[in-house]
């Protein structure tokens with residue numbers, strides 16, 4: 190769906206002279222359509238100014254992900270995680286708890302690690318989003334990823350992309366962490382397979398290298 | 401999650417007028433770490449979300465002679481990093497760093513932390529704040545209540561107040577500021593938390609179309625404060641008991657004391673009994689123990705949470721001794 194035109198001002202959705210829009214007509218006559226209907230925002234008056242109200246239907250949105258521009262028409266209820274995975278085929282961030290409780294969906298938003306399952310796509314529009322996909326450059330693993338391989342820090346691998354992103358962000362902020370820093374700073378990611386010792390080795394190795 | 405409409409006002413006045421005058425149809429979206437989970441589980445089903453993050457003057461922290469003003473949208477991560485917070489309110493910085501995980505602290509705001517809804521599993525399963533079965537029988541008293549209240553639980557509210565930052569903010573004497581259709585108001589932070597008596601009440605003194613705009617902590621040059629939490633897991637979980645203590649000393653004696661517990665009652669629980677037990681006394685192991693006993697004297701545990709009484713006592717005593725020995729950090 191990258192760079193497609195969401196066609197926000199769909200002329201078919203404007204009221205005709207009878208005052209009944211095509212959409213109202215479809216609702217009235219009970220016909221359902223497969224094409225997504227994208228409405229322009231409804232303007233409401235708030236404290237003397239016009240404010241756009243988006244949705245509940247699809248809204249044209251634009252994103253900056255891994256330095257590239259993406260566009261899609263999404264409902265306001267779509268989370269950033271679901272937009273990444275289902276619209277842009279960036280499936281590195283995983284959906285596990287979907288409740289801010291496991292870390293598998295960790296991405297960077299303006300360089301800070303956050304849970305993509307707990308942010309709405311619509312509010313992520315003007316942020317720089319970085320996913321695990323951006324860490325591998327020209328087929329070469331990021332040093333943190335390489336270290337996950339060498340230090341046996343992955344078993345089933347489901348928590349790994351989130352952990353890799355969290356480790357990278359942690360090391361950027363704490364290049365020489367204490368053991369306590371590591372335990373606190375990486376507490377937002379859970380691993381069902383118990384690879385925590387391997388991940389501690391990753392951090393130790395990276396800190397030694399001064400990465 | 402059910403469909404909703406979304407609006408991002410850029411001023412407080414706009415936000416207030418976009419919110420409904422009754423609970424149910426509209427909700428404020430700040431960091432979303434609590435709100436979205438409640439919506440995914442159908443605990444709340446708003447028709448409109450009002451995202452307040454575009455309102456510039458709700459962001460940021462500033463210091464003045466009146467103390468520290470923390471804008472409602474300050475994230476917990478930024479708050480713990482402010483030099484003024486670390487230097488003058490170290491017990492607050494420590495409490496903030498204990499919250500959840502780095503990812504949550506990067507998203508969660510202080511306003512959202514004060515307004516987050518209880519973690520009571522009956523509430524989170526859609527059974528309401530004061531859960532009852534069809535016959536009107538209260539569910540918590542005879543149910544799964546091991547994490548529920550041990551104080552202030554005489555009425556139908558048995559959940560515990562969920563913020564672990566609020567007790568130390570109250571101990572420091574903080575105020576909360578709100579803005580709504582009838583203008584601005586300010587109240588002592590402890591007055592913001594209320595025990596609901598009916599299902600239509602909320603646990604906050606917050607009107608549906610009011611927003612929390614800031615928290616103000618007074619200067620505390622002569623205060624020794626500390627925060628102590630007891631958790632089953634060290635991080636990324638909610639605690640079992642929290643205590644926050646602020647002492648004003650006269651030599652080695654306490655001139656005055658504030659003792660506030662969290663996770664023990666439906667509201668943050670300031671203990672006048674513990675404060676009395678310390679006032680005018682030297683602060684040591686024996687008086688700390690006596691104050692802790694006093695703090696829990698009126699506890700009435702439910703059938704599965706008597707263990708929390710001892711945990712809360714230990715938290716209070718350790719917070720007192722930590723405060724006396726120089727405070728947190």
Ligand SMILES: Cc1cc2nc3c(=O)[nH]c(=O)nc-3n(C[C@H](O)[C@H](O)[C@H](O)COP(=O)(O)OP(=O)(O)OC[C@H]3O[C@@H](n4cnc5c(N)ncnc54)[C@H](O)[C@@H]3O)c2cc1C
Nearest residue numbers: 428430431432433434435508509511512513515563564612
């Ligand atoms: C795994 C996990 C562990 C956690 N552990 C802890 C912990 O140890 N200690 C702790 O204190 N918290 C803990 N939390 C809770 C977390 O701190 C809160 O979810 C967070 O602070 C809420 O802030 P937010 O900005 O994301 O609020 P949102 O989710 O956006 O909003 C929460 C509620 O507050 C309302 N609201 C938000 N801002 C305002 C405002 N300015 N005015 C009026 N109403 C407003 C919203 O409408 C909503 O009802 C934990 C959460 C998770 C998921």
Ligand code: FES
Nearest residue numbers: 285287291292306
């Ligand atoms: S899927 Fe987002 S934290 Fe678990």
Ligand code: FES
Nearest residue numbers: 344346380381382
């Ligand atoms: S490797 Fe399996 S969950 Fe972490």
